[in-house]
Amino acid sequence: xxxxxxxxxxxxxxxxxxxxxxxxxxxxxxxxxxxxxxxxxxxxxxxxxxxxxxxxxxxxxxxxxxxxxxxxxxxxxxxxxxxxxxxxxxxxxxxxxxxxxxxxxxxxxxxxxxxxxxxxxxxxxxxxxxxxxxxxxxxxxxxxxxxxxxxxxxxxxxxxxxxxxxxxxxxxxxxxxxxxxxxxxxxxxxxxxxxxxxxxxxxxxxxxxxxxxxxxxxxxxxxxxxxxxxxxxxxxxxxxxxxxxxxxxxxxxxxxxxxxxxxxxxxxxxxxxxxxxxxxxxxxxxxxxxxxxxxxxxxxxxxxxxxxxxxxxxxxxxxxxxxxxxxxxxxxxxxxxxxxxxxxxxxxxxxxxxxxxxxxxxxxxxxxxxxxxxxxxxxxxxxxxxxxxxxxxxxxxxxxxxxxxxxxxxxxxxxxxxxxxxxxxxxxxxxxxxxxxxxxxxxxxxxxxx
Amino acid sequence: xxxxxxxxxxxxxxxxxxxxxxxxxxxxxxxxxxxxxxxxxxxxxxxxxxxxxxxxxxxxxxxxxxxxxxxxxxxxxxxxxxxxxxxxxxxxxxxxxxxxxxxxxxxxxxxxxxxxxxxxxxxxxxxxxxxxxxxxxxxxxxxxxxxxxxxxxxxxxxxxxxxxxxxxxxxxxxxxxxxxxxxxxxxxxxxxxxxxxxxxxxxxxxxxxxxxxxxxxxxxxxxxxxxxxxxxxxxxxxxxxxxxxxxxxxxxxxxxxxxxxxxxxxxxxxxxxxxxxxxxxxxxxxxxxxxxxxxxxxxxxxxxxxxxxxxxxxxxxxxxxxxxxxxxxxxxxxxxxxxxxxxxxxxxxxxxxxxxxxxxxxxxxxxxxxxxxxxxxxxxxx
Numbered sequence: 001x002x003x004x005x006x007x008x009x010x011x012x013x014x015x016x017x018x019x020x021x022x023x024x025x026x027x028x029x030x031x032x033x034x035x036x037x038x039x040x041x042x043x044x045x046x047x048x049x050x051x052x053x054x055x056x057x058x059x060x061x062x063x064x065x066x067x068x069x070x071x072x073x074x075x076x077x078x079x080x081x082x083x084x085x086x087x088x089x090x091x092x093x094x095x096x097x098x099x100x101x102x103x104x105x106x107x108x109x110x111x112x113x114x115x116x117x118x119x120x121x122x123x124x125x126x127x128x129x130x131x132x133x134x135x136x137x138x139x140x141x142x143x144x145x146x147x148x149x150x151x152x153x154x155x156x157x158x159x160x161x162x163x164x165x166x167x168x169x170x171x172x173x174x175x176x177x178x179x180x181x182x183x184x185x186x187x188x189x190x191x192x193x194x195x196x197x198x199x200x201x202x203x204x205x206x207x208x209x210x211x212x213x214x215x216x217x218x219x220x221x222x223x224x225x226x227x228x229x230x231x232x233x234x235x236x237x238x239x240x241x242x243x244x245x246x247x248x249x250x251x252x253x254x255x256x257x258x259x260x261x262x263x264x265x266x267x268x269x270x271x272x273x274x275x276x277x278x279x280x281x282x283x284x285x286x287x288x289x290x291x292x293x294x295x296x297x298x299x300x301x302x303x304x305x306x307x308x309x310x311x312x313x314x315x316x317x318x319x320x321x322x323x324x325x326x327x328x329x330x331x332x333x334x335x336x337x338x339x340x341x342x343x344x345x346x347x348x349x350x351x352x353x354x355x356x357x358x359x360x361x362x363x364x365x366x367x368x369x370x371x372x373x374x375x376x377x378x379x380x381x382x383x384x385x386x387x388x389x390x391x392x393x394x395x396x397x398x399x400x401x402x403x404x405x406x407x408x409x410x411x412x413x414x415x416x417x418x419x420x421x422x423x424x425x426x427x428x429x430x431x432x433x434x435x436x437x438x439x440x441x442x443x444x445x446x447x448x449x450x
Numbered sequence: 451x452x453x454x455x456x457x458x459x460x461x462x463x464x465x466x467x468x469x470x471x472x473x474x475x476x477x478x479x480x481x482x483x484x485x486x487x488x489x490x491x492x493x494x495x496x497x498x499x500x501x502x503x504x505x506x507x508x509x510x511x512x513x514x515x516x517x518x519x520x521x522x523x524x525x526x527x528x529x530x531x532x533x534x535x536x537x538x539x540x541x542x543x544x545x546x547x548x549x550x551x552x553x554x555x556x557x558x559x560x561x562x563x564x565x566x567x568x569x570x571x572x573x574x575x576x577x578x579x580x581x582x583x584x585x586x587x588x589x590x591x592x593x594x595x596x597x598x599x600x601x602x603x604x605x606x607x608x609x610x611x612x613x614x615x616x617x618x619x620x621x622x623x624x625x626x627x628x629x630x631x632x633x634x635x636x637x638x639x640x641x642x643x644x645x646x647x648x649x650x651x652x653x654x655x656x657x658x659x660x661x662x663x664x665x666x667x668x669x670x671x672x673x674x675x676x677x678x679x680x681x682x683x684x685x686x687x688x689x690x691x692x693x694x695x696x697x698x699x700x701x702x703x704x705x706x707x708x709x710x711x712x713x714x715x716x717x718x719x720x721x722x723x724x725x726x727x728x729x730x731x732x733x734x735x736x737x738x739x740x741x742x743x744x745x746x747x748x749x750x751x752x753x754x755x756x757x758x759x760x761x762x763x764x765x766x767x768x769x770x771x772x773x774x775x776x777x778x779x780x781x782x783x784x785x786x787x788x789x790x791x792x793x794x795x796x797x798x799x800x801x802x803x804x805x806x807x808x809x810x811x812x813x814x815x816x817x818x819x820x821x822x823x824x825x826x827x828x829x830x831x832x
Contacts, residue, residue, distance in 0.1 A: 013498065015498075159498075232824075232827060234824070234827040235824065235825070235827075300497065302497055306496065306497045306498045307496050307497070307498075308496075309497065311493075311497070326497075328497060328498065330491060331489075331491055332489045332490075332491050333489050334455055334486040334487065334488065334489050335486060335487040336451045336454075336455075336485065336486055337485065337486075337487075338486070338487035339487060339503060339505035339506045339509065340505075340506075340509060343501060346501035347500070347501060348500050348501040348502045349500055349502075350500070350502045350506075350507075350706065350707055350708070351705065351706045351707045352502050352506050352507060352510050352706045352707070352708060353501055353502070353506070355501075365498040366491075366498070367491040367492050367497050367498060368487070368489070368490070368491055368492075368499070369488070369490045369491065369492055369499055370487060370499050370500065370501050370502070370503055371487065371488075371502075371503020371504065371505065371506075372483060372488060372490075372503070372504075372577055373577075374503075374504050374577075374579065374580075374620070374621065375579075375618070375619065375620065375621030375622060376621050377504060377507075377581070377620060377621045377763055377764055378504075378507060378763050379710075379763040379764075379766065379768040380710065380763075380768070380770055380773075383770060389820065389823070390820075391769065391817050391820055393768060394817050409821040409824060409825070410817070410820070410821065410824075411820075411824055417495075421495070421496055424495050424496045424499075425496050425498065425499055425500055426500045426502075427499075427500070428500070428502050428503060428504055428507055429504065429621070430499065430503065432494055432495050433495070434494070434495040434496070435494050435495055
C-alpha cells in the first residue's frame with residue numbers, strides 16, 4: 001500500500017445528527033421515481049407509457065443523444081405518472097411497486113472471460129450504465145469512449161456522511177466483482193481512494209486496483225480531489241468515476257444477473273428523531289423515512305448532504321446517487337443585529353465569531369444565508385478549502401465572464417460541484433458557486449461538446 | 451425587537467417595486483439588513499452557509515481601527531495643549547478637544563461617502579455595499595487634524611466616485627478608496643496636508659510643528675525619540691501616530707484572520723530590508739538613508755499603511771504567493787520613496803497606490819504559472 005496522501009486544506013463542518021450505526025426498520029414505500037434531473041446534461045426520451053407494467057430493470061426512458069443509454073425501473077409494478085415541469089421537462093417518472101420484486105434477467109457473467117464490449121453492452125442493457133460518471137462536466141459517461149482511468153472514492157467526508165465501511169459490510173464480494181468489471185472497462189487503470197482511518201478490508205485489500213490512501217478534512221473524500229493528487233486530468237482527457245454503492249450494484253449485476261437497486265441510505269441531521277441506516281431502493285419515496293421523523297414542521301428534507309444535496313418534499317423521491325438523507329431546520333427568520341453579536345453559537349470557518357474559542361462542539365445549522373449576495377471581496381478564503389492545484393477565484397471569474405479558453409486553462413475539467421461545494425459554504429460574499437460551475441459546464445457542452 | 455420587525459414589515463411594501471418610495475429601495479434595504487440579518491434561505495447549491503458575511507468582516511476592521519481613532523483623538527488634544535505649554539489640562543479636557551476636532555471629519559467622511567454610495571446603489575438597483583464603512587473610517591485617520599472639512603468632503607467624493615463606483619463598486623476597485631481620497635487631497639491641496647504647519651490643531655505660527663518624519667529628513671532624530679514614535683505622542687495624521695494603537699488593531703485583524711498576515715509581515719520585512727540596505731550603502735549626506743531601519747518602520751504612516759491599507763483584500767494581490775511579493779514591494783518602495791525623493795518625506799501612500807496598480811500583474815504571473823503547469827501536463831501525456 002502506498003503512503004498516505006495528507007491533505008491539509010479543507011473544512012469539516014461540525015453538524016449535529018450523525019447517523020447511528022444501526023439499521024432502522026423502515027417499511028418500503030409504494031412509490032419510486034427516476035428523476036432525469038439527477039443526471040447532468042441528460043435529455044430524456046420516454047419509452048414506457050403511463051399504465052405500463054414493468055419489472056425491475058425494464059426500460060422507462062433513454063438518453064435522447066445516446067439512445068443506447070437506458071434508464072430502467074428500480075422495482076416491479078406499474079408506471080403511474082410522468083411528472084413534468086416548465087416547458088414539459090420531465091421531472092419524475094414514477095413507478096408504483098406491486099411488491100412482487102420481479103426483475104428482468106440479464107444473465108450471469110463469468111468475470112474471468114468478460115470482454116470489454118460484452119461488459120459495456122450488459123451495463124447499457126441493464127440500465128446500470130448511468131452509474132458511471134465522466135469528468136469533465138460530471139455527466140453520464142460516453143460508452144464509445146475509453147477513459148484514461150476510473151476512480152472510486154471509498155469514503156465520504158461530507159457533513160454527516162454515511163460510513164461506507166459500514167455499508168459495504170456483507171457486500172464485500174459484490175464490491176470486488178464490481179471493481180473487476182471496471183477493470184475490464186479500463187484495464188489496470190482503476191484507482192481506489194481509501195481513507196487512512198478506514199477499516200474495511202473490502203477497500204484496503206481490494207484486488208486488481210491501484211489503491212491510494214488519503215487523510216484530512218473534507219473534501220478529502222471527494223473523488224475529484226483524489227484524482228488531482230494521484231494523476232490530474234489534463235485538458236482533453238476523460239476520466240470516469242463511480243460511487244461505492246454503484247460499484248456494488250454493478251458487481252451484483254454481473255454475478256447474479258439481475259440489476260438490484262437495493263441501496264443503504266443513512267438518515268441524518270439535527271432535526272431527525274430517528275437517525276440510522278436503512279435499507280431501501282434507489283429512487284424510493286422519502287415518505288416512510290420522513291413520516292413522523294422531523295422534530296419540527298420547519299424542517300428541510302435534503303436528499304444527499306447539506307453541501308450538494310437537493311431539497312425534496314416530505315413525499316419526494318431520493319436522488320439516484322444519494323446514500324444519505326439530511327434533515328435540518330429552515331432558517332427563514334430575521335435575526336436582530338445578527339452580524340454584530342459575539343456569535344458564540346455560530347459556526348464559521350473564519351474567526352470573526354467567537355465560536356472558534358468554544359472548541360469542537362457540534363452545531364445545529366439552519367438554511368439561512370446569513371447575509372446578502374456581494375461581489376468577491378475577501379481573498380484567499382476559497383483556496384483554504386480546496387486542496388487542489390487550482391485557483392478557484394480565477395476559475396469562477398472566468399466562468400462568470402464566459403471565457404471558455406480561460407476556463408479550460410484554469411482547470412474547469414478537474415472539478416465538479418461537490419469538490420467546490422465547500423468554497424460556496426465559506427464564501428463571505430454568498431455567491432452561488434456550484435450554480436456558476438454548472439453554468440460553465442453547460443456553456444462548454446454547448447460550445448465545445450463532450 | 452418584535453415591534454421593530456413588525457414596523458419594518460409594515461412599511462416594507464412601500465419601498466418595493468411599485469411602492470410609493472420605490473426610489474429609496476436600496477436605502478431602505480441597507481437599513482433593514484443593518485438591523486436584521488435577512489430571512490433568505492439557501493435555494494440552489496449548499497443548504498447551510500458560513501455565518502460570516504461582509505458586514506461582519508467589515509465591522510471587525512472598524513473594531514480594529516477604534517484604538518487608533520481614540521488615541522488619535524487624544525493625541526490631537528495633547529499636541530495642541532503641549533504646543534501651548536499648558537500642563538494642567540486634564541485627560542478628559544484633552545480628549546474632548548481632540549474629539550471635537552476629529553468627530554466632524556469622521557461625520558463628513560461618512561455622510562459624503564455613504565451618501566454617494568446609497569445614490570449609486572439606487573441607480574444601479576444594487577444593495578448598498580459595506581465597503582465604505584471601513585474607508586469612511588480610514589479617511590479621517592489619514593487626515594491632519596486641521597483639514598478643512600470641505601476639502602475632506604471633496605476628496606471623499608472624488609475617492610468614492612472615481613476610485614470605486616466607476617469601476618463597479620466594492621470589490622471591483624483598483625485602488626484603495628481611502629488612499630485615493632488622501633492622494634487627491636495631497637495633490638489638490640498640498641499646503642493643507644504637507645509641510646510643518648498642518649499637523650497640530652489650531653497651530654500658532656511660532657511653534658515648529660514638524661512631524662518626526664520631516665525632522666528625520668532634516669537629520670533631527672532627537673526632538674522625538676523612537677519611544678515617542680511608538681507611543682504616538684507626536685504630530686502627524688490623526689490615526690497614524692501610535693504604533694501601539696495600530697498594533698492592537700493588527701492583533702485584532704490577525705486574530706480574526708480578516709487581514710492577511712502574509713501581506714502585513716512582508717510589508718515590514720520589505721521596509722526593514724530596504725532600510726538596512728540604505729543604512730549600509732546609502733549616501734552619508736542623505737539623512738533618510740542613514741535613519742536606522744527600525745526607526746523607519748516606526749515613523750510616518752508606515753505601520754498604519756501596512757496594517758490597514760496594504761491588507762485591503764480588494765486592492766491587494768489576491769493569490770497567496772502574490773501577497774508576499776506585493777507586501778514586500780510596498781515596504782521596500784515606501785522606504786525608497788522616502789530616501790530618494792527630495793521633496794516629500796513620506797512614501798507609504800504612494801507606495802501602496804503604486805502596488806495596488808501592479809497587484810493584478812503580480813497575480814497574473816502567478817496564475818499564468820499554474821496555467822502553464824496544466825498545459826505541460828498535456829505534453830507529457832501525449
